[in-house]
Every structure is written in structure tokens, then in C-alpha cells.
Amino acid sequence: MDKKSKKRIDVLRSNLQRLRQQLSGVQKQKDDPEESKTLANQIALIEAELQSLTGSQNPSSKR
DSSP, X not given: OOHHHHHHHHHHHHHHHHHHHHHHHHXXXXXXXXXXXXXXXXXXXXXXXXXXXXXXXXGGGGO
């Protein structure tokens, strides 16, 4: 794996962590159900990209 891929994985993992925290907060507030769906979709996209970059089944467990 080259440096560019490793850097991209690090960025994706930090974004994933931030989005999960935001989703947790949004689910507690329940002000806007669409925001929850949007964050969940973003998380799914990042997880799919991480999986394609790492080739693993569960990218979040690689930390």
C-alpha cells in the first residue's frame, strides 16, 4: 500500500469517527429525521470506500 492510500485511509477513518459522533447526537435530539438519514448514508459511503481500499470486511476494526 502506498503513502497516498494510507493517508486516504487515515482521513476516511477520522471522518467516519466524526460522522458517527454527529449521528449519535442527531439521534438523541430527533429534530430532523432527514439529517439522521443523510449522516447514515455518508457513513455507509465512507465504510464502502474504506473496505475497497483495505480489502477487509470490517474497516472500523482495523484501528
